Amino acid sequence: MIDYLQSKEQEMLFMLERLVNKDSGSHYKKGVDTVGKILSNEYKLLNFKVDIVEQTDVGNHLLIRHKDATSPKIIILGHLDTVFKEGTVKERPFKIRGSRAYGPGVIDMKGSHVTLLYALKALIESGCEDAYKNVHIIYNSDEEIGSTTSHVLIENIALGKQYALIMEPARPDGSFVSARRGGGHYDLKIYGKAAHAGIAPEDGISAIEEISHKIIKLQKLNRIQEGINVNVGIVKGGESANVICPYAEAVIDIRIDKLEQGFTIDQEIREICKKADVPGAIIELEGGINRSPMVKNEGTIKLLKMIQEVCEELGLQITDVSTGGNSDASFTSNVGVPTIDGLGPIGGNAHSEDEYLEIPSLVERTLLLSKIIKRLSECENKS
16 A cells, blocks of 8 residues: 555645645635535545535535445544635645645645545555445534534444544644543623713623623633633723723633533533623623543553554554544544544644644555554454
8 A cells, every 4th residue: 555655645745735725714614615525526436425414504514435335333533624714725825845735724634634535545446345435434514613513413423333533633743642621612792881981981881891700700610630721712892992891702711621520610601601790781601511521441542552553563653642622532432432533644833824734744644544444444344
């Protein structure tokens, strides 16, 4: 497979450029669906069946498996969306500088799209029928905004699978991800009443005053030693210094180490936001805990061991790490499927203007992924 993939490196880079140069921010449905169509067409050429799960407000989700697959035991997750708004590609399109490729979404996760596609091409080229027919791929369109329309779909398809491989990028040193913290997202909106701050302040209801009370109480929910983090990361409000503020909003990020902490912190947040501190203020709270922790349990440890054996066969020494970041790995882990994340190529600075992919890792991680799928399919057939 190595000779085949090395011969395809330039082709892989062309595909990467094609994908990166399509805006596909989570809220830009047209762009996300364009990326989905490109990938759908590529998989159809390989005799894979693509089912489209239509969405209204976000891009469509894709379910992909070989047309002759019967009961694939490996679920592979990737996401079509990026964090970048429409027009970003025009400002800074795909480019190669030295041994790195740059562009919006190049490592998170358009490089992974190329890796997965060509890993399956390599398996087909090698005649590994048991392997390429043993995968069930989900490409969702809203991972970067919490997978609100796709998490149930992911969990339902994951049920009964033996292994879950998540195509988030590798850590900068190539490490896999074997555990992640859970978390959630809340939008807090406060409605007050505008009034002139000098002439008739008594007629106003300050949304800023109300949200200030809430921010202090929310920040006090932090219990870092226990693994609970609450961060009011964005606050907006006010029209003018001489106007009592009629509207304010805040965005709250939550991180947890244990599933039960999610229930507790959710109740505490809702209790705080149930009643106004400033008479007359109206409170709206949206959101919740949307990802449970990805736990490094016995099944995950066993899967990691098999993957690292494949690494050793290829002369690679790759470690695993735990991270505070969220991904869709939480959903497969939550339904009891052994899960390993970070199977994409190597890069860094995701979600920034300096996002990059290490080009030499493209072929290396594609070969590794193909060998992992082959190995897990052999193990599955023996069980």
